[in-house]
Amino acid sequence: MKPLQGVKVIDLTRILSGPYCTMLLADMGADVVKIEPPQGDDTRTWGPPFIETESAYFLSVNRNKKSFVLNLKTDEGKKILLDLVKSADIVVENFRPGTMKKLGIDYEVLKEVNERIILASIFGFGQSGPYAMRPGYDVIAQGMGGLMSVTGEPGRPPVKGGFSLADVGTGMWALTGILLALQARNLTNKGQWVDANLLDTMVSWQTYFAGNYFATGKNPKPLGGAHPNICPYQVFEANDGYFNIAVGNDSLWKKFCQVLNLDIANDPKFATNPLRVENRDELIPILESIFKTESFKHWVDLLDQAGIPAGPVYELSDLFVDPHIIEREMITTMEHPSFGEIKQVGIPIKLSETPGELVSPPPLLGQHTYEILQDLGYNDDEIHELYEKGVTVGEVVKQHV
Incomplete structure (x- = not known):
């Protein structure tokens, strides 16, 4: 058994923060259906490097998921999504605020279909506030959230964190919010809307830097690799x-x-x-x-x-050759259906009784579309019609119809 076994997740996210969140859910046993537009998640083409046809970027955050190609700009695509929502527990999205409403699938609509649904929205500046509609990227949040003002060497230009701290951190906060909402639903039998964003993540991590500022009124300065409160x-x-x-x-x-x-x-x-x-x-x-x-x-x-x-x-x-990292299974391998063995970073949360597991490799575009439509009750003729209309695409679907 895995801790999230039986939990169904509809993943409408792309790039990093959302896919990282849903990968963590999938690692712990959730059934995650990754809804991709006809052209696929943007990061499938973010390279080099590539491993044959897939980018290393995409492969890093999309394991243990099913890929379902669906054009949400069509009425049929929206209907299929809402049919999935009826039996789902969680929807995760990272569109710009207002996009879900424009598509006709915002929280109010989802709640009418399934009052137990939990919607997690991930964006740069959140669902409210003066900056809500601004496009949000990791580097923007690192700068506005104060991280870059204290990162780097004294007297040199601001430096961002080497990897996407705001994106990955917000994916983790979204996961925390989802798990809290699941627990609350156990008590109320109702879902709710989780709002996680990159700027709030950066602000929340200020901790003692904020405390020092509140105590002195002085802005912290970059100290290179040093600590402002401890020496050496x-x-x-x-x-x-x-x-x-x-x-x-x-x-x-x-x-x-x-x-x-x-x-x-x-x-x-x-x-x-x-x-x-x-x-x-x-x-x-x-x-x-x-x-x-x-x-x-x-x-x-x-x-x-x-x-x-x-x-x-x-x-x-x-x-990745350190014996401690190897023994802790923080580097591992999976078999990919197209190009064999691929390496993956392991699962950081170790549970003694219900551990997570790497079960399936990052999916090919639309790999599970046919079987998901079949599970929803569509026959081959109906699936063929959806394919012809451009509601769904993919070589896997084409092979069946």
Whole structure:
């Protein structure tokens, strides 16, 4: 058994935030039907790199789903979608606000068809507010949400996070909202509308940066790899690469100085964390000169043996051969029907009794259209008519009709 076994999800999303959310649902056993327009999810063509006909981008966030091609701009397409909604639990979409209403499939319509339905909407700025209709992208949210103001090196231009933090984070918040709505439905027998957006995600993650600002009225500044409230807690350069240390309290500081043979543990400028933060400009150069004398492995091993948090800054080629990552099944493989074995990032949530599972590879465009229409009661003649009208497309459908 899987925790979301029996839960039916209609996935109207594309690109990243929505597909990531629905992949997490699918990994935990939900039956996810990915509704794609006739041309498919945009990311099917986002490359290179490609693995034969499919982009690596699309393959990264669409496993364990069924692909159903449906033209929602047609009356027949809308009818089929609403027929699916009757027996579904969740609909996830990331259209611009108002698009669902324009298509005639907004929350009010879905609720009339199925009062238990949970609609999760993911967008850049949410379903309300002065910016609601603005197009939202990850980099825009990272900038407006304050992340880029504190990322990067002092005195240099703002830098975004290396991967799509706003998109992926919003997919996670949407998942949280969906699970909360499912629990609420257990109590009320009614669904509800979940509103998750990229800007709110960035704002919610400000945590201690916001707390510091509220306390002082001063804008935080970029510190490179450092922490605004703890020192030393940052990235350092060894003679062959980079590594991080996290000296999170004064007890660790004393151990740290002992391991490095430093006689500054009780120095009145460095004895406590507030003093080290205040005098970081003097402390950090001392440490930098020491760390450049040996390899990052030397320092990580030495500090780890002393119980001081430390770790290398990995390239992905390092990360995916790390024995810990392998044992934790955070890299795994699946068989794709067209081109054999593909690699996938594993499931981060480990459940002892009802674990998630990688069951099926990212689907071909329209791969499951025929069987889903059959399940809805359509015969071959009716499916052929839908194909001829352009309500649905796909080689798989063509082969059957």
